[in-house]
Amino acid sequence: MKQVTQNLSDGRVRVVEVPVPVAGPHGVLVRVERSLVSVGTERAKVELGRSSLLEKARRRPDDVKKVLDRVRRDGLLNTYKMVKGRLEQDSPLGYSVTGTVVGVGELVAGVRAGDRVACAGAGYANHAEMVAVPGSLCARVPDGVSADSAAYTTLGAIAMQGVRQANLTFGDTVLVIGLGLLGLIATQIAKAAGCVVIGFDLDESKVALGLACGADAAVSGGPDDVAAVIESMTAGRGADAVIITASTRSSEPVRLAGQVARDRAPVVVVGDVGMDVPRSPFYEKELSLHLSRSYGPGRYDPLYEEFGIDYPDGYVRWTERRNMEEFLRLVSIGAVRTDLLTTHRFGIDDAPAAYDLIVDVSAAPAPVGVLLEYASEPEQSATGTKVQRPVREPSGQVGIGMIGAGNFATSTLLPALKRQSVDLRGIATATGLRATDVAERDGFAFAAADVADLLTDTATTGVVIATRHDTHARLVADVLRSGRHVFCEKPLALTREELDEVVVAWLASGADAMVGFNRRYSPMARTIRESVDALGAPATIQIRVNAGRIPDDHWIQRLEQGGGRIVGEVCHFVDLAAFLGGGEVRRVAAFGLDNGKSPALQDSLVISMVMSTGSVASITYGAEGDTAVSKESIEVFSAGRTWLIDDFRTLTVAAGGKVERRDSGTVDKGHSSEIATFVALSRGEVVEESSRFEHAVASMDATFAVVEALSSGRVVDVPSRGLARG
Numbered sequence: 001m002k003q004v005t006q007n008l009s010d011g012r013v014r015v016v017e018v019p020v021p022v023a024g025p026h027g028v029l030v031r032v033e034r035s036l037v038s039v040g041t042e043r044a045k046v047e048l049g050r051s052s053l054l055e056k057a058r059r060r061p062d063d064v065k066k067v068l069d070r071v072r073r074d075g076l077l078n079t080y081k082m083v084k085g086r087l088e089q090d091s092p093l094g095y096s097v098t099g100t101v102v103g104v105g106e107l108v109a110g111v112r113a114g115d116r117v118a119c120a121g122a123g124y125a126n127h128a129e130m131v132a133v134p135g136s137l138c139a140r141v142p143d144g145v146s147a148d149s150a151a152y153t154t155l156g157a158i159a160m161q162g163v164r165q166a167n168l169t170f171g172d173t174v175l176v177i178g179l180g181l182l183g184l185i186a187t188q189i190a191k192a193a194g195c196v197v198i199g200f201d202l203d204e205s206k207v208a209l210g211l212a213c214g215a216d217a218a219v220s221g222g223p224d225d226v227a228a229v230i231e232s233m234t235a236g237r238g239a240d241a242v243i244i245t246a247s248t249r250s251s252e253p254v255r256l257a258g259q260v261a262r263d264r265a266p267v268v269v270v271g272d273v274g275m276d277v278p279r280s281p282f283y284e285k286e287l288s289l290h291l292s293r294s295y296g297p298g299r300y301d302p303l304y305e306e307f308g309i310d311y312p313d314g315y316v317r318w319t320e321r322r323n324m325e326e327f328l329r330l331v332s333i334g335a336v337r338t339d340l341l342t343t344h345r346f347g348i349d350d351a352p353a354a355y356d357l358i359v360d361v362s363a364a365p366a367p368v369g370v371l372l373e374y375a376s377e378p379e380q381s382a383t384g385t386k387v388q389r390p391v392r393e394p395s396g397q398v399g400i401g402m403i404g405a406g407n408f409a410t411s412t413l414l415p416a417l418k419r420q421s422v423d424l425r426g427i428a429t430a431t432g433l434r435a436t437d438v439a440e441r442d443g444f445a446f447a448a449a450d451v452a453d454l455l456t457d458t459a460t461t462g463v464v465i466a467t468r469h470d471t472h473a474r475l476v477a478d479v480l481r482s483g484r485h486v487f488c489e490k491p492l493a494l495t496r497e498e499l500d501e502v503v504v505a506w507l508a509s510g511a512d513a514m515v516g517f518n519r520r521y522s523p524m525a526r527t528i529r530e531s532v533d534a535l536g537a538p539a540t541i542q543i544r545v546n547a548g549r550i551p552d553d554h555w556i557q558r559l560e561q562g563g564g565r566i567v568g569e570v571c572h573f574v575d576l577a578a579f580l581g582g583g584e585v586r587r588v589a590a591f592g593l594d595n596g597k598s599p600a601l602q603d604s605l606v607i608s609m610v611m612s613t614g615s616v617a618s619i620t621y622g623a624e625g626d627t628a629v630s631k632e633s634i635e636v637f638s639a640g641r642t643w644l645i646d647d648f649r650t651l652t653v654a655a656g657g658k659v660e661r662r663d664s665g666t667v668d669k670g671h672s673s674e675i676a677t678f679v680a681l682s683r684g685e686v687v688e689e690s691s692r693f694e695h696a697v698a699s700m701d702a703t704f705a706v707v708e709a710l711s712s713g714r715v716v717d718v719p720s721r722g723l724a725r726g
Contacts, residue, residue, distance in 0.1 A: 002370070003128035003433055004351040007091035010050025013355040015348060016090065017447040019432035021132035022472030026308045028111055028117055028138050029103035031247035035127045036096040040180055040247040043358045045093070049093060050359075069310075083338065089410075090437040093355075094127035096120060098147050101138075104468055107308060108135035116141040118153035118324060121296055121305070123431075125154065126169040127351060131696045132431070136298065136308045139324035144334040149331045149338040151371060154536060156327030156336065157295040157320060159185035159245070162270035163193065163291045166241040167684060168196035175239040175260060178271055179218065179244025181368055184341055186243055186270070187213045189327075192335040198233065200226045200256075201246075205366060212340050223256045227645070230260045238262030244269045251276035258282050268292050302555065326672050332681055336693075341369035348372050386453040387436055388446045397423040398683045401454040401473060402464045405429045409466035415441060416675035417464065422438055425460040426453055451475065455482040462682030464565045464675075465489060471566055473498035476513060477505035485677040489516040491672045492700050494563040499700050506693060514678050515696035520579035521670030521677065524651040529580055529690075530637050532707050539638040541580050541617035543573050546625040546632070547603065557601060564602040565623070566707055573619050574609070574706065577701035579690065581615030582706035585702035588716045590709040593624070600711035604627045607706055612720075630718075649687035694723045 003018045021028040021423045093273050104111055111453065118141055119125040119133040141150045159182045168174060172195045177182045179201035185303055190197045192213040199210035199218035210218035217233060221228050230239050242257040242265065251274030257267040258281030267282075268290045269275070277289065284478060297311060298304035298320045304311065311319055318326070330336040344367050346354040349373055358367050373707040398420045402409065417424070424444045429435040432449035439447035446453070459529055462485040465475050473493040479486040480502075492515045506513055519525055547569065556569070558563030576587050593604035603623040634645040644652040648669050651662045677691050698721070703718040 001129040003126060004093050006049050006093050006638050007392035008049055008089060008091050011046055014350045015351055017387055017712045019447055021129045021431045022449045023103050023105050023132040025105040025107040026134055026136050027105045028101055028108055028304060030099040030131050030133060031102050031116060031127055032097045032099040032374050033129055034098050035094050035372045036151040038155060039353055039358050039367050040369060044409040046355050046359055061221055073397060092123060092126040092433055095125050096151060097124040097131060097142060098150035099124045099549040105539060105654060110571050111135055113140055118150045118328060120154040120219035129374055129543060134305050135175060136305055136321055139328060140319055142328055145328060145332050148342060148371060152338045153324050153327055155181055156185050158182060160323045160327055162186055162187055162243050162268050162292040163189045163295040165268045165292045166243055166266050168195050173234050174239035174241045174243060177208040177244045177256060181341060182214045182270055182572060183245035184209055186245055186334045192330055198229060217305040228258050234489060241265055242267045244273055245271045246273055247271045248273050258287060261285060261287055266290055296323040300350060303625050306444045306634055307526050322626055331551045342371055343368045346372055348374055386446055397421055398461050398679060399423045399425045400462045401425045401460045401461040402427045403451055405434045408464060408604045410438055412671050412673060413464060413466055416672045418680040420676055425457055428454050454702050460484060463721050468561060469563050473502050473518060480505040480509040480511050480513060484510045485513055485682045487514045490565050491563060492696060494567055503697060512681055512694045514691060517572060517575040517696060517699060518670040518674045519576040520690060521561060522648055524645045524648060524670055532638050533582060535639040537639040538614035539581055539636050541577050542635040543619045544633040546629050547623050548627045549619055559600055564601045567703055570621050571703040577609060577617035577619060578699055579615055581611035581617055583611040583613035584698040585718050586612050587610045588702060588705040588709050588718060589705045592661045592710050599708050602710055
């Protein structure tokens with residue numbers, strides 16, 4: 001199918017062929033008829049993409065800080081690869097579409113195949129022939145509402161939420177600053193609510209549109225001109241509310257709002273404007289400043305948007321979906337007219353011209369509503385979940401496929417794979433666009449949105465899984481059942497039950513599996529393990545992890561998706577301790593910080609472990625520290641010798657009263673070595689004992705025991721599974 005994308009490094013907009021996305025259990029698959037280009041938001045995105053790297057940094061200082069922090073923690077080379085990978089990828093454009101439902105996930109209610117729907121959401125409701133959108137971001141289109149009008153629904157919901165934030169009542173006088181698309185829709189909604197509306201814009205053509213959309217007055221010129229009109233129309237009282245829908249780096253709209261608003265009036269910021277708020281008028285009038293959050297309640301809440309958990313009407317009357325539905329109702333009764341707003345139309349093949357138009361400040365007439373139109377009957381290629389790149393002759397090398405193409409996969413795992421001279425077969429991602437981008441750049445044979453396309457490719461021998469944690473166990477089991485070897489990033493599973501299912505699939509399969517416990521493959525860890533083995537004595541191991549905080553609403557912190565930081569991240573260090581100790585973990589005790597978090601979501605804790613070899617280990621994992629200090633420190637003591645790893649940059653060895661410090665010059669946590677081992681496994685070669693799948697399963701069992709120890713407050717035994725294939 002065709003999709004409109006933008007390259008983040010140079011801002012280039014193009015139409016590419018990508019696989020049709022797959023709608024999950026909470027999703028809806030829609031064949032698109034129209035999509036709306038958001039002139040303000042998408043212009044800003046394209047202009048940022050077309051700007052220099054220095055200008056990008058100047059506009060995004062928060063991102064620059066994150067990069068500098070990453071350099072300190074992961075090194076310049078690894079950070080450079082990460083940034084380069086992000087800038088080189090294609091990004092989807094668009095977030096407001098309408099079309100016909102062709103598929104519905106089993107957990108979606110209120111939508112059926114054949115329904116006409118309006119869809120919202122950046123990354124979901126893209127400019128594409130087919131989109132997969134969460135059911136909570138779809139609203140059924142009433143009979144009589146055209147596709148042209150329904151395409152405006154997302155922008156309508158944004159404008160409506162801004163109007164709601166103003167708490168308008170019948171007869172209120174409201175000033176709308178900025179008569180672009182959002183301002184013109186907000187004008188009509190406020191009029192439908194029985195308000196007196198005054199519009200303001202610097203562009204006289206927008207002022208004329210404001211009057212056509214029902215504004216009682218519309219003004220161009222300067223702040224004094226606006227103030228004079230408001231004073232005249234309100235008998236000197238001032239505006240009962242101000243809604244700012246402008247887009248400018250200047251703070252002048254906020255200053256104007258403070259000047260013309262009446263005492264204790266609400267000022268609602270919907271557009272992206274400067275926020276240098278003048279204290280004097282806001283203090284003297286006791287004005288309230290509101291920032292309207294997109295389409296309404298539910299926005300940015302993954303439980304609502306991704307999993308369809310709605311808010312009860314009695315507590316949250318107007319969610320983002322209900323705002324979308326109400327906008328469509330207003331359109332259906334003629335209270336909002338979108339035909340007044342549409343200034344330009346383009347077919348999807350001409351989408352790059354549409355973006356050239358919206359960034360052209362000299363364009364006449366100035367674009368307001370720009371629609372993209374799609375064929376009523378898509379070509380056959382628009383319905384496939386797989387896009388084949390130019391056919392090539394079999395290379396004779398082992399065929400490797402990949403599921404997931406996030407930043408870690410493309411900046412770390414994929415380069416390691418390419419160094420192994422493998423035949424890169426298929427790459428699959430949920431949306432398909434990312435898969436197409438990576439396939440084109442890195443030389444995969446095909447891109448897919450459906451994992452089944454990888455598992456039916458006869459040339460694929462091994463599959464690398466680098467998706468979100470909640471998909472790991474299911475995908476590993478599916479790959480093993482297909483008879484292919486599998487490498488899965490940690491964690492292998494989120495629960496013991498999932499782990500049991502993976503083990504059953506592994507025992508029944510002729511294929512083998514590895515887990516991305518990469519630290520056991522690092523040269524420094526291997527040096528220590530070899531030395532301890534040679535000494536023949538148990539070891540005392542101390543691992544300190546200065547993990548740093550991550551937001552509580554991050555997906556890793558959601559048990560059903562990320563598993564929490566113990567299962568999702570601490571498993572790395574449980575496995576490293578087991579590797580250094582030369583055995584499997586047999587007993588676990590754990591103590592967490594009294595920070596109000598549940599045991600499964602604890603992120604500041606101390607773990608004590610006893611190994612089957614008699615070695616003991618302690619892991620201190622903390623989220624409360626300063627990230628200026630190194631992230632990982634590993635100390636091992638055995639038979640009169642000491643080893644110290646600092647962030648996998650340096651290894652200090654002390655023996656016989658002498659200290660030797662070895663500096664690698666780079667950070668090597670073992671990723672390349674583990675991928676080389678997986679490729680060898682996929683070729684049918686015998687790999688070393690420490691790479692056996694049984695060890696990864698044992699480390700996951702020990703990790704689950706950590707959570708159990710925290711929950712129960714007791715020492716937990718970790719019995720051996722005694723895994724053996726028949």
